[in-house]
Amino acid sequence: ESFSSPQTRPQTTQRATIPSSSRTMASACRTSSSPPSRGTTRTAGPEKIPSTSIRVLRSVESVRRWRKPHLLDHRSVALVPTMGALHEGHLNLIRAAAKENHHVVVSVYVNPAQFGIKEDLASYPVTWESDTATLARLDRELADDGANLGRISAVFAPTTADMYPSGFPGQEVDSKGSFVTITPVGEVLEGASRPTFFRGVATVCMKLFNIVQPERVYFGQKDVQQTVVIRSLVRDFMLNTEVVVMPTTRAEDGLALSSRNVYLGERRRKVATVLWKGLSKAEEAYLRDGTRERKDILGAAEEVVHGILEAQMALPPSERVRFEVDYLSLADPQTMQEIEVVDPAKGGILSGAIRMLPVEEPQEGEDLGHSGGPAVRLIDNIILAPRSE
Numbered sequence: 001e002s003f004s005s006p007q008t009r010p011q012t013t014q015r016a017t018i019p020s021s022s023r024t025m026a027s028a029c030r031t032s033s034s035p036p037s038r039g040t041t042r043t044a045g046p047e048k049i050p051s052t053s054i055r056v057l058r059s060v061e062s063v064r065r066w067r068k069p070h071l072l073d074h075r076s077v078a079l080v081p082t083m084g085a086l087h088e089g090h091l092n093l094i095r096a097a098a099k100e101n102h103h104v105v106v107s108v109y110v111n112p113a114q115f116g117i118k119e120d121l122a123s124y125p126v127t128w129e130s131d132t133a134t135l136a137r138l139d140r141e142l143a144d145d146g147a148n149l150g151r152i153s154a155v156f157a158p159t160t161a162d163m164y165p166s167g168f169p170g171q172e173v174d175s176k177g178s179f180v181t182i183t184p185v186g187e188v189l190e191g192a193s194r195p196t197f198f199r200g201v202a203t204v205c206m207k208l209f210n211i212v213q214p215e216r217v218y219f220g221q222k223d224v225q226q227t228v229v230i231r232s233l234v235r236d237f238m239l240n241t242e243v244v245v246m247p248t249t250r251a252e253d254g255l256a257l258s259s260r261n262v263y264l265g266e267r268r269r270k271v272a273t274v275l276w277k278g279l280s281k282a283e284e285a286y287l288r289d290g291t292r293e294r295k296d297i298l299g300a301a302e303e304v305v306h307g308i309l310e311a312q313m314a315l316p317p318s319e320r321v322r323f324e325v326d327y328l329s330l331a332d333p334q335t336m337q338e339i340e341v342v343d344p345a346k347g348g349i350l351s352g353a354i355r356m357l358p359v360e361e362p363q364e365g366e367d368l369g370h371s372g373g374p375a376v377r378l379i380d381n382i383i384l385a386p387r388s389e
């Protein structure tokens, strides 16, 4: 199964308000989880992205060697963890990190442990060459803005052998191995649909934080439950880093940018905003109509989503787009547990996941998306901010 082209809305560098969102990847998407050294410069000195000072660090040892002098000089280091296939959402995290840190390290690693055995590890887009070109462009942009404290100093692109020294991490629920689990928050919603997902995320983030020793780590609100899991990881294991969450970067029509959007193709891309439309209606019910009740708030989202599905199903198979709703949720912002009523003092998190099914009766020459347009799982969320009544 596969999961979830972006253009952007006006960007903001404001932080997202929870407790702590381009480019298309029409270019070749390869299917290896470790980036090649092409697209980087390897001379007698350290490996770098061409025409930049951005180091390419491939081993734990090389990061530690690079990190040490900055610790001694009291220069702050930020980490932006990614799985590559960079888009404007990632770039906004890096921009925020460069504003408030002397050095930014971007990790690019497709972590096998967070993919279930039936998920899209093999087809996950790997676009190392365009990613390094994107980082080089962004670094020039950062250098031109005098308001930035730092720039992109390094890309950490490890191999799985380096990240999992005891062997390939298990992808089964009952796999043995050295894992970090964060429950109950990691068991609900995304964790219920992807039972090994947050174990993989928490485990790889623990490793990345231990390797890079960042003063600050930057995550996107697009993966809101992931931010709650990471905050728990940092708090419960006394990790010495600050978690910064940045708002979701969206395309003009509202679709949250996501590396997996490349799987959609043209027909499904047009309908992919369904989740955003539903969640926006639910937010409206809370903000404009003033309701605090789950049934009214989620009811508003359900009505929109089901309306769009009905309209699609009325079209001929050669034109329509089918999707399934995995969940629509109204949850407590600290625990991600479902709530019946929003406590205005705490606010809430509206979130959802849908599964866009492969198109029926593909037309001659139709753009089906990366890997022939498999099923794509899309997620999105809106934070209902606390308010005084």
Ligand SMILES: Nc1ncnc2c1ncn2[C@@H]1O[C@H](COP(=O)(O)OP(=O)(O)OP(=O)(O)O)[C@@H](O)[C@H]1O
Residues within 6 Å of the ligand: 004, 021, 081, 082, 083, 084, 089, 090, 093, 218, 219, 220, 221, 222, 223, 246, 247, 248, 249, 250, 256, 257, 258, 259, 260, 261
């Ligand atoms: N649209 C976005 N706005 C803000 N942050 C984002 C956005 N998309 C991804 N991020 C953040 O970038 C970081 C790396 O995410 P990742 O590399 O998985 O990209 P992705 O687009 O979320 O991919 P996927 O489609 O696999 O979910 C995460 O912290 C994620 O929340």
Ligand SMILES: CC(C)(CO)[C@@H](O)C(=O)[O-]
Residues within 6 Å of the ligand: 081, 082, 083, 109, 111, 114, 201, 204, 205, 223, 226
């Ligand atoms: C945080 C992360 C890079 C860990 O692999 C991943 O879950 C992601 O890209 O959101």
Ligand code: BAL
Residues within 6 Å of the ligand: 114, 223
């Ligand atoms: N952006 C979260 C990574 C994943 O879905 O695997």
